[in-house]
Amino acid sequence: MGRVRRLPADLINQIAAGEVVERPASVVKELAENSVDAGATRVTVRLTRSGCGGITIIDDGHGMSREDALTSLERHATSKLLDSDGLFHIMTKGFRGEALPAIASVSRFTLVTSEPGATSGTRLSIEGGGAPVVEDAPAVGGTRIDVDDLFFNVPARRKFLKREATELLHCEDAITRLALAHPEVGFSLEHEGKEIWASPPSGAEPMQRAIAVLGKEAAPHLLTIEERRLGLTVTGFIAAPEFTLSNARGLMTFVNHRYVRDRGLTSAIQRAYQDSLPPGRQPVALVFIELDPRAVDVNVHPQKLEVRFADPRSVQEAVGAAVSVALKAAPWRQGGERGPETPQVQAQYAQAIERFLARAQGAPAFLEPATGLALDQSLSRPSFGTARPTLDTAPSRGYFGALRFLSVLARRFWLTESPAGSLVIVDPRAIDERVIWSALATRFQKGTLASAERSLFSARLELPPTERDRVLGAAPALLEVGVEVEDFGKGSVSLLRVPAELEHVDPSSWLVEAAAAADASARIGVMARRAGLRADVLVTHDQAQARLAALDDVAAQVHAHATRVVVRDLPLLDLEG
Numbered sequence: 014m015g016r017v018r019r020l021p022a023d024l025i026n027q028i029a030a031g032e033v034v035e036r037p038a039s040v041v042k043e044l045a046e047n048s049v050d051a052g053a054t055r056v057t058v059r060l061t062r063s064g065c066g067g068i069t070i071i072d073d074g075h076g077m078s079r080e081d082a083l084t085s086l087e088r089h090a091t092s093k094l095l096d097s098d099g100l101f102h103i104m105t106k107g108f109r110g111e112a113l114p115a116i117a118s119v120s121r122f123t124l125v126t127s128e129p130g131a132t133s134g135t136r137l138s139i140e141g142g143g144a145p146v147v148e149d150a151p152a153v154g155g156t157r158i159d160v161d162d163l164f165f166n167v168p169a170r171r172k173f174l175k176r177e178a179t180e181l182l183h184c185e186d187a188i189t190r191l192a193l194a195h196p197e198v199g200f201s202l203e204h205e206g207k208e209i210w211a212s213p214p215s216g217a218e219p220m221q222r223a224i225a226v227l228g229k230e231a232a233p234h235l236l237t238i239e240e241r242r243l244g245l246t247v248t249g250f251i252a253a254p255e256f257t258l259s260n261a262r263g264l265m266t267f268v269n270h271r272y273v274r275d276r277g278l279t280s281a282i283q284r285a286y287q288d289s290l291p292p293g294r295q296p297v298a299l300v301f302i303e304l305d306p307r308a309v310d311v312n313v314h315p316q317k318l319e320v321r322f323a324d325p326r327s328v329q330e331a332v333g334a335a336v337s338v339a340l341k342a343a344p345w346r347q348g349g350e351r352g353p354e355t356p357q358v359q360a361q362y363a364q365a366i367e368r369f370l371a372r373a374q375g376a377p378a379f380l381e382p383a384t385g386l387a388l389d390q391s392l393s394r395p396s397f398g399t400a401r402p403t404l405d406t407a408p409s410r411g412y413f414g415a416l417r418f419l420s421v422l423a424r425r426f427w428l429t430e431s432p433a434g435s436l437v438i439v440d441p442r443a444i445d446e447r448v449i450w451s452a453l454a455t456r457f458q459k460g461t462l463a464s465a466e467r468s469l470f471s472a473r474l475e476l477p478p479t480e481r482d483r484v485l486g487a488a489p490a491l492l493e494v495g496v497e498v499e500d501f502g503k504g505s506v507s508l509l510r511v512p513a514e515l516e517h518v519d520p521s522s523w524l525v526e527a528a529a530a531a532d533a534s535a536r537i538g539v540m541a542r543r544a545g546l547r548a549d550v551l552v553t554h555d556q557a558q559a560r561l562a563a564l565d566d567v568a569a570q571v572h573a574h575a576t577r578v579v580v581r582d583l584p585l586l587d588l589e590g
């Protein structure tokens with residue numbers, strides 16, 4: 014007989030358990046994830062001695078037939094992966110088919126399960142591996158798993174367990190992380206018969222889940238983040254810098270509803286907070302990234318705690334941007350924003366600004382994008398001073414570059430001063446819109462817009478049938494302006510390519526409108542307007558000056574197509590008089 018032999022199945026499972034089951038919290042994580050994968054709406058976790066004594070997980074998911082339950086205890090048995098192609102479309106927590114046999118090989122394991130509507134169920138029991146004992150059981154409307162005396166047959170492992178308090182903390186973390194990734198599922202965690210954490214299903218109000226995890230104290234400090242890019246969405250909740258922690262426990266990242274640890278993502282968040290945190294403090298940030306599953310490999314870590322992105326830089330960049338934008342716009346920064354950038358705003362200006370703001374607050378259209386008209390109407394009420402608006406229908410060349418940037422107004426406009434001594438309020442979004450319009454139009458005329466490269470991510474958009482037909486019907490016309498769409502089936506369209514200026518703009522905000530537009534010029538108009546709405550309003554003095562100057566190069570060319578740049582031009586003489 015040769016020296017090389019196959020290992021017995023039980024030993025294989027125990028070896029696997031070494032990777033997958035490190036501590037009670039690993040069991041809690043794997044089993045609760047299975048419950049979520051099984052479509053549970055409620056998951057209850059009961060622990061004794063911090064999970065070292067016993068772990069019970071009860072769910073109301075789809076359960077298993079007897080045959081499936083038996084198979085589920087075999088190594089590499091899973092219902093979640095069919096072929097290697099599926100490996101690049103993973104949306105479930107599990108897919109490796111390792112957890113149940115591994116856990117059963119290092120504990121006293123009992124599984125009771127029944128399928129919906131079944132009148133009876135199945136009980137399978139295993140002690141430290143081997144074949145299960147099969148019994149009939151009452152129907153439980155889901156699955157209940159008891160894992161007692163973890164590592165009873167692997168004393169070396171047991172020694173590595175930390176103090177029970179520490180193990181309990183890990184179990185809590187496992188549940189709260191899963192709960193954050195799945196606000197639609199209700200969770201309850203009990204220890205020694207007492208509920209220590211619980212949160213009802215909060216799918217409609219994910220912030221409630223965030224507060225349930227971070228604590229009520231965090232609530233008043235939370236800001237919502239949201240960044241939509243082609244094929245990539247970043248959402249979540251971050252705390253303003255006055256609410257920090259001494260460790261990084263409040264900094265959590267999720268990818269496609271899976272908690273992951275990722276140095277690059279963490280650094281991107283920390284960088285965004287950079288100057289605003291006191292030394293030695295860590296930010297609180299719950300960041301949820303969703304992207305095409307093909308753009309992220311989840312199969313790089315036995316506990317699936319790490320992932321590999323096809324394009325880590327753009328993911329980090331989007332996360333950084335999401336956090337920075339929210340921090341910049343946060344109310345607590347307003348005072349600071351105006352500080353250093355604001356030269357001595359003259360007394361007359363201050364008065365005019367105050368009235369402008371008072372007017373603006375009464376006008377709901379004020380913050381609405383693309384409502385140039387409504388905005389102007391609200392501003393030209395007779396009570397607003399004596400100044401007459403002068404509009405930039407035909408600005409002279411060099412007009413914008415000559416404006417001197419003074420300050421940001423209401424986090425929406427720029428306050429500038431013209432050489433002629435008037436106070437000119439400009440709309441930075443309109444500036445960006447014009448510059449982008451001009452760039453797109455120029456490439457269109459040269460014929461290079463239609464031949465741009467495909468981007469790495471493709472976005473999928475679900476649309477109502479009429480809109481989908483309209484978009485697909487306009488495919489050739491969209492291609493002319495650099496937008497490539499394709500029927501994805503199942504009521505959605507794929508977006509394979511967009512001009513670079515649009516890559517960071519949520520396609521659902523412009524695609525249908527662009528498809529419906531009359532001609533290429535109108536389509537470019539729609540895209541430019543949407544892209545312009547993302548203009549960075551809170552800028553440094555130099556950035557504002559540079560953007561005003563850039564506008565001079567294109568102003569005359571595009572004024573007919575664009576939203577108005579000069580919102581108000583108030584001659585100082587009028588203000589004095």
Ligand SMILES: Nc1ncnc2c1ncn2[C@@H]1O[C@H](COP(=O)(O)OP(=O)(O)O)[C@@H](O)[C@H]1O
Nearest residue numbers: 047051085091092107108109110111112113156
């Ligand atoms: N709570 C549960 N409810 C229903 N089915 C379950 C449950 N837990 C496990 N299963 C079934 O058992 C299979 C094996 O589970 P597991 O060993 O964790 O591997 P994986 O989750 O990677 O598929 C799952 O694919 C699933 O079909």
Ligand SMILES: [Mg+2]
Nearest residue numbers: 043047107112
């Ligand atoms: Mg699993």
